Amino acid sequence: MAEPRVAIAYDCFFPINSGGGERVYRRMAELLAERGSSVDYVTRTQWNGPAPEATFTVVPVWRGAIYDSAGTRTPVGAVKFALSLFHHFRAHRDTYDLVIVSALPVLNVFAVQLALAGSKAYVVTDWLEVWGWRQWRSYSGAFMGTVATTLQFVAIRLGNLHSVNSHFTGSRIRRYRRRASPVTLGLIDLVGAAPDATTARGDEPYLIFIGRHIADKRLIDLLPALREARTQINNLRLVIVGSGPETSAVAARITELGLNDAVTLAGRVSDDALHTLLAGARALVNPSRREGFGLVVAEAAAVATPSVVVAGPDNAAAELVHNGVNGFVATSVRPRELAAAIVTVVTAGEELRNSTQAWFEHERLTGGLARSIDQILQAYRSAKSC
Numbered sequence: 001m002a003e004p005r006v007a008i009a010y011d012c013f014f015p016i017n018s019g020g021g022e023r024v025y026r027r028m029a030e031l032l033a034e035r036g037s038s039v040d041y042v043t044r045t046q047w048n049g050p051a052p053e054a055t056f057t058v059v060p061v062w063r064g065a066i067y068d069s070a071g072t073r074t075p076v077g078a079v080k081f082a083l084s085l086f087h088h089f090r091a092h093r094d095t096y097d098l099v100i101v102s103a104l105p106v107l108n109v110f111a112v113q114l115a116l117a118g119s120k121a122y123v124v125t126d127w128l129e130v131w132g133w134r135q136w137r138s139y140s141g142a143f144m145g146t147v148a149t150t151l152q153f154v155a156i157r158l159g160n161l162h163s164v165n166s167h168f169t170g171s172r173i174r175r176y177r178r179r180a181s182p183v184t185l186g187l188i189d190l191v192g193a194a195p196d197a198t199t200a201r202g203d204e205p206y207l208i209f210i211g212r213h214i215a216d217k218r219l220i221d222l223l224p225a226l227r228e229a230r231t232q233i234n235n236l237r238l239v240i241v242g243s244g245p246e247t248s249a250v251a252a253r254i255t256e257l258g259l260n261d262a263v264t265l266a267g268r269v270s271d272d273a274l275h276t277l278l279a280g281a282r283a284l285v286n287p288s289r290r291e292g293f294g295l296v297v298a299e300a301a302a303v304a305t306p307s308v309v310v311a312g313p314d315n316a317a318a319e320l321v322h323n324g325v326n327g328f329v330a331t332s333v334r335p336r337e338l339a340a341a342i343v344t345v346v347t348a349g350e351e352l353r354n355s356t357q358a359w360f361e362h363e364r365l366t367g368g369l370a371r372s373i374d375q376i377l378q379a380y381r382s383a384k385s386c
Contacts, residue, residue: 001381003036004097004122007059007089009108011044011066011081013052020295021104021128023190024165024369028100029056031373040096042088044081061088070245071214073105075144082107089115098380100124100163106148109155122380125159127182128292130172135290135314156180161379163372165293166316183375186367191298193364194279199304199353201282205346206237208281208305210274210296211288213244218287218310220246221333223253223263225287228339230262233346238263238285239277279303283345287333290314301326301360304353308341324348326356 008029014022029039039056045063052058062084066077082105089099089112099121101112109125116123130152137145153176156162162182164170170182207226211217219240230236240250240263247265254263269277278284284300284307294317297307307327309317321327330341345352 001384004377004380005095006032006037006039006098006100007042007092007096008039008100009042009085009089009112010102010104011062011077011108013041013043013046013058016046016052020165020187020293021102023295024185024187024293025100025102025126026054027190027369028373029054031370032056035373035377037098042085059088061085071212072139075140078105078107081105082111086111086115093119093121096121097384098122098124098376100126100376101159103127103152103155104129106151106155109158110151113158122161122383123159124161124163124183124376125155126163126185127156127169127173128165129290129314129316130156130164130169130176131290131314160383161376163376166319168316168319169292183372183379185372186369187293187295188298188360188363189368189370190295191302191360191364193361194275194302197279197303197357199350199357201350201353202280204235204237205233205282206239206280207283207285207308207342207346208239208241208277208300209285210241210278210299211286212242213246213250215246216288216290217244217246218289218333219250220253222285222287222338223250223257223259224335225333225338225342226262227257227259228335229342229346232339232343236262236282236342236346239266239281240264241266241269241274241277243267275303278305281305283308283327283342285338285342286310286317287330287338288315288317291317293317294320297321297327298360298363301356302364304357304360306345306348306352306356308338308345310338322359324352324355326359327352 010025012022014026029041033039033056040059042059045060133149136148156176164182173180173182226238287310297320309321310330328341328345330338
């Protein structure tokens with residue numbers, strides 16, 4: 001059987017957008033192209049001039065903003081991009097054999113499914129996250145949250161196959177569609193090996209936070225925990241990488257807690273600078289309440305830096321962290337509890353960094369995205385041979 005003609009639909013594109021989802025979809029496109037498929041990455045224009053270079057075809061179908069000033073996706077942006085997807089796939093309904101569509105936002109699934117209804121295309125819906133009603137309500141308000149929950153419930157019943165970023169999300173898919181057999185994408189190998197990685201660290205210990213400064217990341221909650229941890233490790237510092245709608249509030253909180261000498265707001269930094277900062281940290285601290293995967297945990301482990309994350313019903317990153325192996329999972333963001341986890345990881349020293357590095361190497365070799373692509377292609381071929 002010839003290699004399928006493939007489309008991947010998502011409104012963001014790496015490296016213009018640097019989130020985990022963008023990296024996953026780009027790498028999927030690259031792996032499918034390496035196998036001989038023609039691949040169209042159907043996305044949103046975010047550049048001037050020609051599309052970015054890639055080993056596959058970048059197909060922009062709409063230009064516009066998808067976030068508001070608080071970093072929340074807007075319904076208007078979601079609708080406009082979904083309509084653009086519908087028109088594209090309706091016009092090319094006989095072009096593609098295999099379509100992988102991101103369910104973030106969920107309207108993408110309806111647009112693609114409706115456009116391809118009656119065609120022979122095999123549709124894979126990829127779920128970065130599956131939310132409950134309370135989370136949707138918190139994110140979008142009572143009315144829009146209820147609408148989003150209903151749309152998600154219906155969308156999970158569409159498509160030929162699901163793919164997910166974690167077992168955590170896969171279990172939620174099965175809760176809504178019992179017979180579903182999602183392919184769990186192996187994402188650790190999105191992070192390349194770091195041949196220069198070392199377990200040695202400098203004399204002055206510091207933590208690192210990496211991510212957008214939005215409410216769900218709970219960066220503000222890290223600051224009281226840092227102050228608490230400094231009662232046991234008095235020279236412990238924190239480097240904050242990234243920016244976002246909450247940056248000014250974070251800066252004010254730093255001053256309020258008297259942490260100006262202990263916290264560095266680094267903003268966005270170059271890849272080389274980020275690698276150096278991450279490789280020198282005693283721990284990555286990611287107190288986020290929700291993560292579809294938590295790729296930054298793997299990025300830290302690649303340079304032997306253990307992680308501290310926080311347990312929660314919507315945080316799949318906690319799946320990646322094993323206490324005493326590659327970090328520690330705090331039970332909450334309360335200052336004493338989060339600080340206790342931080343102190344445990346920092347004082348564990350080189351022994352924990354050695355086991356973190358070993359964990360990464362094992363996971364990278366045994367749980368790669370290439371194997372997941374093989375599973376998707378096998379499901380596609382099995383369906384076509386029936």
